[in-house]
Amino acid sequence: MQANATIPFTTSAPGNFTLAHNLGMVPTTVIFEFTDGGTVWFQSTRYDDTNLYLVASDADVTGVVIVFADCGC
Helix, strand or coil, X not given: CEEXXXXXXXXXXXXXXXXXXXXXXXXXEEEEEEEECCCEEEEEEEECCCEEEEEECCCCCEEEEEEEEECCC
């Protein structure tokens, strides 16, 4: 069984930020879709069972993150 979430985002400044996915499981796949601005990538710790740990190139980068997790059921 798989859980997923689609999370819109807008960065407020360049640098590190955290985005909650609230799946309660560690993601297996993360897809970024950008709608405006620069880019976003992972910090050295990519994610845990609650959050994505990201870095923004600029302020006002917008898009959605699609997160998938396998519950192992």
